[in-house]
Amino acid sequence: MPESNTSDLSVITSEEETKKHKERDIHSLRKKKAYELEEAFRKFAGQKMLVFIKGHPDPDSIASAWAHRFIGSNLGVEVNIVYFDPVSHAENRALVKTLGVAMIPYSDEMDLSDYTCYALVDTQANDFPALEKMPEGAALFSVVDHHRNMGKLKAYFTDIRENAGATSSIYAEYLKYGSVSMTMGNTEDVELSTALHHGIRSDTDNFLLAREIDWRAATYLCTYADNDMLRVIASSPITANTMDILQKALASKEIRDNYIFSGVGFVRDSDRDGIAQAADYLVRREGIDTAIIFGIVDDKYIHGSLRTQSTTVDPDSFLKSVLGVDKETGKPYGGGRLDKGGFQIPLGMFSGCSDRELLWELVSRTIKSKFLKSLGG
Template identity: 50%
Template structure:
């Protein structure tokens, strides 16, 4: 593996805050982090000719897919050969359609894949570099680009984590706009990439309702190059019959305490797990509800849940981490960002229980007790204060 000359390895703890008192919108062509962008391209230059594994953790979504495609595209200018790998199923029908429409070459991890054959790994749109598989020796991390709250410490040649950014796609759009490696007209591939970035930005900012200044600037840049017909196609919102069933179960089983809504939806197939998040989105429309949490047992072996909130007092990331804690390796079961979060809790030995009704009863009661105890304590503290 070629070494990176004259470069100090970056620690995730060393990333400075970005422009905390900057203009709300900023001037046209404004680059929020020019030094960091320069360091990004210097890192790619130092890795010229290497092989990188671009990693998508969790279930691929529009933002992670677009960011991975952008990482691969920018690597080409430095003769970096890239393979994009994901570990969890592309479960949402819209995301499967997105990959097909973009003609994206993504590969799902298999046990016979030799990750050690790559010189580096690059991570996009994820809180930590911990892989969900056991590998004897992993390549070092070349780049780590994300917009979530930092989860644990790690080292990489380059780290760009911006919590004041609505989508990782916006960061990559900034890299392109302010470099010689930007988008251009006349290329079908770049038109698809621009469309993917726009869809990633819109998806992760709830159609720009939660966008930050960098997201608006990124959107203004990439929209010049998008394929409008393709964007309409990949942005089409559809709900499958099975998702409708999950939403109905959420409506039937909801429990409301003040402005908090909790709903268990029972057993959910792996390919339908996105229905849990869609149900949380739907239940947020309930009158008087500021926070909705929906959970179910996915694939018979994990409790999977989604949280949505408009409350000014709930930080989804801190709230879920405090509620569910972490495993023996220190990895939190839950996490999130501004208005949304999620959690996954393996059932372990209990997944072998053949009595599904009893298993669901235990899981449901445990989640309800934890949640209602926490919101009760918080309510009492609020009233006392």
């Protein structure tokens, strides 16, 4: 009879125990974060809080802000969501309308004197005009984000996870492991879980870029989410103006190696998401792994979108190195994440140019030359 290898068995047992301990530690950490957020809310019970959405609201920021309000409202804090730029993408408008998301567009006439604190979701920017209308010393309550940690903000609660594909995934964990959770069949809970699921799907490119936390969150949310609502939101029609932008992008495309560039001319602010949709489409062309599409929005600024399937192009560092920073504010003109990025450059004194054809020629040549120069062209 061959002798059993007891040392191999002990190694296997040791590995299994280590795995179990690691899983227990991760589980405890998730519960700890949910507990810390709820404890922070309890300290502000009876007060009024704002959640700020940076830029044009997208599914991840909308759903995260909603989840933040849901948790706070259940712990005695009145929370309202404020956004500063229009909900421009058709799919995002469908999300807000279908699920009845309550958000307030910011205006200079708003009275914010009763709000003692504010929260940031899906961003680490802290330069909102609404802060000037809040009481002096208004507290930064929380920062929850999945982008690169900038390490600049101090809040009562901070949770920045670069290993998450969406901020919605982080909020789904709070709901799963905290005392404020969702129940089957409750209308608001169904709508919130549907929004969070869509937020994850959107920010991970239909789960192609999903990480472990995103899959776990989606699995949890599937128990409550409404699949019919998800289909309605995801299948929102493409507007005629977006189709026009796509047509312009195809007509003016310029290919250099595996890059495709295209300028789409003048675009209304309400149609600006068409630029990103054109980039999503053109990057799929055979032989192309990076698409850069841009246009002039509302005669005020140059807006562009980058999409890439390249394993060597980092949208964030690429756009920052090519376009540089605004000398007045010190902020980069562009930035991004794994497979996508964007940029905005004010036209400044050129915004008053009456010769639109000349203005576009100047902008188009300048933007293309900057990118081509960085590629050695």
